[in-house]
Amino acid sequence: MAPSTPLPTARRRRLGTELRRLRERADMSATEAGAQLGATQSRISNIEAGRYGVSADRVRTLARIYDCSDQSLVEALAGMTGERKRGWWEEYRELLPASLLDLAEVEHHATAIRVSQVINIPGLLQTADYARAIFREAVPELVPHEVEHRISHRIKRQAVLYHENPPTYTAIIHEAALRMQFGGKAATKSQLSHLIAMSERENVTVVIIPFDGTAFPSAGHGIDCFHGPIPQLDTILLDTAHNGTFIDAAAQLDRCRLVLNRMEGVALKPALSRDLIHDIAESI
Template sequence: MPASTPPPTVRRRRLGTELRRLRERTDLSATEAAALFGATQSRISNIEAGRYGVSADRVRALARTYDCSDQALIDALASMTGERKRGWWEEYREALPVGLTDLAELEHHATALRVAQVINIPGLLQTVDYARAIFREAVPPLLPHDIEFRVSHRIKRQAILYRDAPPPYTAVIHEAALRMQFGGRSVAKSQLDHIITMSERDNVTIAVIPFDGTAFPSAGHGIDYFHGPVRQLDTALIDTADNGSLIDAAAQLDRCRLVLDRMEHVALKPTPSRDLIHNISKAL
């Protein structure tokens, strides 16, 4: 039996989505676009679904077919092609929910990241013991080896913050998350001390929303926002009870940016945020 074809990466799926959007803006059907491009309708459909790879030259040719004059967008789309080596996260694809492997891929390629969390510490800032304590509370319960697999994946994701040219990372964290003692006092204290250490890195900004702060939007959901090379290629991930929902529609992304802007506005500045975290840690 032939080996099964690996599923398309989130990056390839996004490239296909953007090519479909360019086509639809010209009011061309897939069949009409195929005739203009010299391909079959199935070929166009498979490219747009991310099932077929496409070269940078073909992306530029498709953009010309669709009368796209946004050179920055065309260059960004062309840069998303030609990947030969699949990322480290692919080794986890069969064992973890697809949303987790997509998350690692999005983080890897992002030019900047913004996150907001109310109950849990953001994944890129979690310690091993804190992450393990979080996964032990999963419903239904995870087997011990599944817990360790997820912990390993989460810690590997954090490598992006230590790259030679790491992306800017801004995390808005509610005071409630800082006071939750997952794993007990010792684990919680080590986690807070780790956040303080990370906040001193040039590429990391930590802003805390205190209990006595004003109201803010979307208080019940965490948000991960990944900046692309151009705004049209931004992506957001909204936390859900099961897996998380990826967002790439322009109107939804605008809303996510507004929510994050408002949360950052009501949060403390980095220095008083660090002082608050230190005081919480000291009291443990």
């Protein structure tokens, strides 16, 4: 096993959470699991908390101990091990909230991403000027260097959409977000032009919910869904004005997927969405 670390990554924490769930389904204590693995109770607890790394072979051994017959889950969990190289987001460890580093890591490993926003353009589709205007409205107010750190972090996150094998990305955006002029008219027009250009990428889909569309659920906050190698390993980020909250419990995942499905269902098709974005940009 790898040595302990005081700052477990989001991926390692999620692996630990899934191993704990397997143990609890097997109705086995950490002490009992450790005895069968040839480890101590504290070792099992530290693995489940993400403080200790674990090899793919040990994940498979734990799955056998827990009598898990779902081989797709076992192999997906085994695939979450062995990440030794520090991600680019670690350079921001002392500069930004840990939740933003977790976000970059989850995005980096996602096989597909689906997001919804009502007031803002989604972060992965924002221009630097638009992002700067958003961050300048933060409460409490951010000092200038904090604003610039957040902008550079956001722009680096966007590289995930340009990888050789990028995740598919679907953005469900309300018309209200298109009309909010963060940064003024020039910044807004530039942002909308960028949004149109991004919507034309093969791996990016942008759909708009118009003002005259039907009602939809959960309009108060954004939802980001990061797909794992199997649905059980999906992660949801609920984006609120106060903080982002990651959730991965099965019932919550199902509820948020349903919300996204219903929002996407009332949105315009991609071509009509692109036309609406263009019309709004021309009217500014």
